[in-house]
Amino acid sequence: MFRWLKHYISVTNCFARLAIQRQMEYPTFLFGWIAGNFLQWFGGLWLIQTIMSRFGDLAGWKAEQVIFIYSLSVISHGLVVIFFLQTWVIGQMIIVGEFDRILLRPMDSFFLFIVRNINFVGITDAIPGIIIFFHACSLVKFHWSFVNIVNIGLILIGATLIRTALYMLVGSISFWKINRDALSVLMMHFQQQATSYPISIYPYSLQVIFTFLIPIGFISFYPASQFFGIGTILDIPFNFSFATLFMGVIFFFLASYVFTTGLKKYESVGN
Amino acid sequence: MIVVKNLSKEFLVIKKSPGFSGALKSIFFPDKKIVHAIDNVSFSINRGEIVGYIGPNGAGKSTTVKILCGILHPTSGTILINGLDPQKKRQEIVRNIGTVFGQRTQLYWDIRLGESFELLRRIYRIDNETYNHNLSVMNEMLQINELIDIPVRQLSLGQRMRGDLVAAFLHSPKIIFLDEPTIGLDIQGKKSIRKFIKNINRLNKATIILTTHDLDDVEELCNRLIIINKGRIVEDGGLKQIINKITPYRLLIVDAEKIPVNFKTENCEIVKSELNRIHLKFDKNKITASQLIAQISLQIKIVDLSVKESDIEDVIENIYGQSV
Amino acid sequence: MWQSLKAYSYFTKIRIINNFAYSFEIMARFVSNFLVLVITVFIWKAAYKNNVGIAEVNQEQMITYSIISILLVSIYSVRVDRIVNERVREGFIAIDFMRPINLIVGWFFDDIGTSIDSFLLTLLPLLIFSIAIIKVPLPANLTAFMLFLASVFLSYLILWIITAMTSMIAFWFIELGNLSFVRSQLIRILSGSFVPLWFFPKVVQKVSAFLPFVYIYQVPLSIYIGKINFQQALQSMLIQVVWILILIFLLSLIWKKACRMVTVQGG
Numbered sequence: 001m002f003r004w005l006k007h008y009i010s011v012t013n014c015f016a017r018l019a020i021q022r023q024m025e026y027p028t029f030l031f032g033w034i035a036g037n038f039l040q041w042f043g044g045l046w047l048i049q050t051i052m053s054r055f056g057d058l059a060g061w062k063a064e065q066v067i068f069i070y071s072l073s074v075i076s077h078g079l080v081v082i083f084f085l086q087t088w089v090i091g092q093m094i095i096v097g098e099f100d101r102i103l104l105r106p107m108d109s110f111f112l113f114i115v116r117n118i119n120f121v122g123i124t125d126a127i128p129g130i131i132i133f134f135h136a137c138s139l140v141k142f143h144w145s146f147v148n149i150v151n152i153g154l155i156l157i158g159a160t161l162i163r164t165a166l167y168m169l170v171g172s173i174s175f176w177k178i179n180r181d182a183l184s185v186l187m188m189h190f191q192q193q194a195t196s197y198p199i200s201i202y203p204y205s206l207q208v209i210f211t212f213l214i215p216i217g218f219i220s221f222y223p224a225s226q227f228f229g230i231g232t233i234l235d236i237p238f239n240f241s242f243a244t245l246f247m248g249v250i251f252f253f254l255a256s257y258v259f260t261t262g263l264k265k266y267e268s269v270g271n
Numbered sequence: 272m273i274v275v276k277n278l279s280k281e282f283l284v285i286k287k288s289p290g291f292s293g294a295l296k297s298i299f300f301p302d303k304k305i306v307h308a309i310d311n312v313s314f315s316i317n318r319g320e321i322v323g324y325i326g327p328n329g330a331g332k333s334t335t336v337k338i339l340c341g342i343l344h345p346t347s348g349t350i351l352i353n354g355l356d357p358q359k360k361r362q363e364i365v366r367n368i369g370t371v372f373g374q375r376t377q378l379y380w381d382i383r384l385g386e387s388f389e390l391l392r393r394i395y396r397i398d399n400e401t402y403n404h405n406l407s408v409m410n411e412m413l414q415i416n417e418l419i420d421i422p423v424r425q426l427s428l429g430q431r432m433r434g435d436l437v438a439a440f441l442h443s444p445k446i447i448f449l450d451e452p453t454i455g456l457d458i459q460g461k462k463s464i465r466k467f468i469k470n471i472n473r474l475n476k477a478t479i480i481l482t483t484h485d486l487d488d489v490e491e492l493c494n495r496l497i498i499i500n501k502g503r504i505v506e507d508g509g510l511k512q513i514i515n516k517i518t519p520y521r522l523l524i525v526d527a528e529k530i531p532v533n534f535k536t537e538n539c540e541i542v543k544s545e546l547n548r549i550h551l552k553f554d555k556n557k558i559t560a561s562q563l564i565a566q567i568s569l570q571i572k573i574v575d576l577s578v579k580e581s582d583i584e585d586v587i588e589n590i591y592g593q594s595v
Numbered sequence: 596m597w598q599s600l601k602a603y604s605y606f607t608k609i610r611i612i613n614n615f616a617y618s619f620e621i622m623a624r625f626v627s628n629f630l631v632l633v634i635t636v637f638i639w640k641a642a643y644k645n646n647v648g649i650a651e652v653n654q655e656q657m658i659t660y661s662i663i664s665i666l667l668v669s670i671y672s673v674r675v676d677r678i679v680n681e682r683v684r685e686g687f688i689a690i691d692f693m694r695p696i697n698l699i700v701g702w703f704f705d706d707i708g709t710s711i712d713s714f715l716l717t718l719l720p721l722l723i724f725s726i727a728i729i730k731v732p733l734p735a736n737l738t739a740f741m742l743f744l745a746s747v748f749l750s751y752l753i754l755w756i757i758t759a760m761t762s763m764i765a766f767w768f769i770e771l772g773n774l775s776f777v778r779s780q781l782i783r784i785l786s787g788s789f790v791p792l793w794f795f796p797k798v799v800q801k802v803s804a805f806l807p808f809v810y811i812y813q814v815p816l817s818i819y820i821g822k823i824n825f826q827q828a829l830q831s832m833l834i835q836v837v838w839i840l841i842l843i844f845l846l847s848l849i850w851k852k853a854c855r856m857v858t859v860q861g862g
C-alpha cells in the first residue's frame with residue numbers, strides 16, 4: 001500500500017515538473033494569458049460594479065456582496081484551470097488518440113487522466129480572483145477567524161470539484177458522440193455567468209435545478225449567503241462549507257464513474 | 272507467448288454522402304454500416320520471434336495491435352498473452368509491453384527527450400540499475416545520448432524515431448509492438464533501426480510484432496510473416512515458405528543477338544519480349560534454370576543472362592492483386 | 596467580377612457543408628447562447644425590480660436589447676483568427692499563398708458561410724425560443740428595423756476586420772496567438788454587448804466613442820430599441836463607415852507586410 005502510494009506520488013510529481021517545463025518553453029504565451037485573463041476578470045468586476053452602482057441592489061444583494069460571490073467564482077474557476085483543464089478537452093484527446101497512450105500504461109487510467117496536465121498558466125486566472133476576493137473581503141468586513149479561513153478553504157475545494165465534475169460529465173459525452181468539445185465551452189460560459197450573481201434572481205424552479213441537478217449554487221451563492229446571513233430557498237441547519245464540499249465530492253465521484261464508463265465504451269468501440 | 276483465437280472486431284461507421292443534401296441527410300438519417308476490421312483471426316506467436324504483420328492499408332493491422340495491447344476490446348474471440356487476457360488484466364499486461372506507433376510519438380513534444388524517459392522510469396517503476404543499463408545498451412546502438420538534451424520538437428523524424436524506440440524498450444518489455452517504425456525514414460535511418468531491432472531481439476529474447484509497408488524491413492527482420500487482407504489472415508508462415516507457395520517461380524532474363532519472332536519454349540511463360548532481350552517466367556518445381564537455358568540455347572544465341580528469384584514483393588503483389 | 600464572386604462563394608458553400616458535419620456543435624452553440632440569454636434576462640429583471648425610475652431605458656427595452664444582442668453574438672461567429680493561427684502554426688500558409696485568389700477575401704467568404712448556417716441553426720431557434728419563453732423582441736419601429744439591418748452589416752465588417760487584423764500577429768509571433776483572447780475580452784467589455792455603455796461613467800463613454808468597439812454591438816442595438824433617433828442613427832452609421840475605411844486601410848498595410856514576410860521566409 002505504501003509502495004503503491006509512493007509510486008503514484010512520484011509519477012504525479014514528475015508530471016507536474018514536465019508541465020512546468022513545457023509551459024516555460026513558451027514564455028511569451030504568458031503575456032497573452034495575463035493580459036486576457038486580467039482584462040476578463042477585472043473587466044467582469046467592473047461590469048458588476050457598473051450595474052450595481054446604477055441599480056443599487058440585485059434581489060436584495062448589495063454590490064459588495066455580489067462582488068464576494070463573484071470572487072469565489074473566479075478563484076474556483078482558476079483552480080479548475082490549474083488542476084483540471086484536461087476535463088475540457090476530452091473530445092480532442094479522443095480524436096488525437098491520447099487515451100490509447102493512457103491505456104498503455106500500467107497505472108490507473110483515471111489517475112493518469114487527472115495528473116497528466118497541471119496547467120500552471122491557470123494562476124493568471126486565480127490571481128485576479130484572489131485580488132478581487134481580498135477586495136470584497138475588505139468591503140464586506142469579512143471576519144478573518146480561523147473557522148472562517150477553514151470554511152473558505154473547504155468551499156474552494158468543494159467548488160472546484162463541483163465545477164470539474166460538471167466539465168467531466170459533459171466532456172464524457174465525447175466517448176459516445178465524437179465532437180470537438182463544443183459542450184465544454186458552453187459549460188464554461190454557463191458556469192461563469194451563473195456563478196457570478198446570486199441565484200435567487202431566478203425563478204424558484206431554476207433555483208432548485210441550480211441546487212440539486214446542476215449544483216452551481218454551492219460554488220459561490222450558498223456559501224456567501226451564509227456568511228451574510230441572507231435567507232435562501234435552501235435553509236439547512238449545518239455549515240454551508242461542508243455542504244459545498246459534500247456536493248463536490250458526490251458529484252466528482254459521480255462524474256468519475258461516468259468518465260470511467262465512457263472510457264470502457266471507448267475501449268470497445270475505438271475512436 | 273501470444274495466442275489469438277477466432278478474433279473479430281467490428282466497427283460501426285457512419286457514411287457521409289456528398290453535397291448539401293448529403294450533409295443534411297447524415298444529420299437526420301445517418302447511414303450506418305458495419306466494418307469488419309478483423310474477421311475471425313487466429314494465430315499464436317512464441318517467445319523471441321520477430322513476426323511481420325503485413326497487409327495493405329485498412330487491412331486491420333493497427334486494430335489487431337490495439338486489441339493485443341488491451342486498448343481496444345474485441346467483438347469476439349479470445350486472446351491470451353502469457354496466459355492472461357489483456358482486456359481483463361490490462362495493467363499487468365501492459366507492464367511487459369512496449370509499443371512504437373510510427374505515426375504518433377509518445378514523447379513530450381516541447382521538452383528535452385530525457386524528461387520523457389524520466390517519466391517512463393517512474394511510471395514503470397524501473398530501478399536505477401536496470402534503467403542505466405538499458406539506456407547505455409541502447410545508446411551504443413542508437414547514439415541516444417547525443418539527443419537526450421534536445422527538445423523533441425527540434426529532432427528530425429529519424430532522431431525522434433530513435434527516441435521513441437528507446438522509450439518503448441526502457442522497461443525491458445517482453446513483447447514489443449512496432450507499428451510502422453520506419454515510416455518516413457531515409458535508407459540510413461531504416462538500416463540503423465533494423466539493426467537495433469535485431470540486436471534487441473537477440474539480447475532480450477523479446478517477442479517483436481512488426482507491422483510495416485516497407486518490405487525490406489520484412490526481408491531483413493522477420494523469420495515469420497502473417498499476411499492479412501480485409502481483416503482475414505491470408506498467409507502465415509516462414510518467409511521462404513510463403514514465397515515458395517505463392518510465387519514459386521523465377522525470372523530468367525536472356526540477352527541474345529536476335530530474338531526470333533516465332534520464339535517458343537516449353538514449361539515457361541514469356542513475360543516480356545524485346546528486340547534482343549527476353550524475360551521468361553518459370554516454375555522452379557517443374558524445370559530447373561539450367562534445363563531451361565539448355566533448351567533456349569538451341570534456338571537463340573545467348574549473349575548474357577541472369578536469374579531473378581521472386582521475392583516478398585512479388586508475393587505481396589500477387590496477394591493484393593487478387594483482392595482488388 | 597461575377598466569375599470571381601462565384602469562386603469566392605465556393606468558400607461559403609464548402610464551409611456550410613463542413614459545418615453540417617458538426618451538427619452537434621451547432622446544437623451546443625444554440626444551447627449555450629440560450630442559457631446565457633436566460634441568465635442575462637434574469638439579471639436585468641432583478642436589477643429593474645426595485646428601480647422603476649431608470650432614465651436611460653426601461654426594462655422592456657433592456658430585455659429586447661439583451662435578446663437581440665445574443666442573436667447578434669450567435670451569427671457573429673468570426674473564425675478567421677483560428678484559421679490564420681492554425682495555418683501558420685502548421686506551416687500551410689505558404690501553400691495557401693500560392694492559390695490564385697485573394698486569401699483575405701476567401702477567408703471572409705468562409706466566415707460568411709458560418710454566419711449563414713448560424714443564422715439558420717442558431718439564430719432562428721434562439722428567436723423562436725425567446726419569443727416563446729421571454730417576449731417578442733419588437734423593434735422600436737419599421738424604420739429603426741431597416742436601419743438596424745444596415746448597421747448590423749457594417750458592424751459585422753468592423754468585427755471581422757479587427758479580428759483578421761489581430762490574427763495576423765501570428766505571422767510574426769506564433770506564440771502570441773492567444774492575443775485574440777485579449778481582443779475578445781476587450782470587445783466583451785467595451786462593445787456594450789452585455790452592459791450597454793450608457794450605464795458607464797461619462798468619461799468611459801466619451802473615450803469609447805473614439806474606439807471601434809461600441810460600433811460592433813451597441814450602435815445597431817440602440818437603433819433597434821429606439822434608444823437613438825433617426826438622425827443619430829445615420830450619424831453613427833457614418834462613423835461605422837469611417838471606421839471600416841480606416842480598418843481596411845490598416846488591414847491592407849499589415850497584409851502587405853505579412854505577404855512579403857511569407858514569400859521571403861516561406862512562412
Ligand SMILES: Nc1ncnc2c1ncn2[C@@H]1O[C@H](COP(=O)(O)OP(=O)(O)OP(=O)(O)O)[C@@H](O)[C@H]1O
Pocket residue numbers: 269270271282283284306307308326327328329330331332333334335
Ligand atoms: N475507430 C474506428 N472506427 C471505425 N472504423 C475503424 C476504426 N478504426 C479502424 N477502422 C476501420 O477498420 C479497418 C482497419 O483499420 P486499421 O487501422 O487496422 O488498418 P491498418 O491495417 O492499420 O491500415 P494502415 O496500413 O493504413 O495503417 C479500416 O477499414 C478502418 O477504416
Ligand SMILES: [Mg+2]
Pocket residue numbers: 332333334450
Ligand atoms: Mg495502421
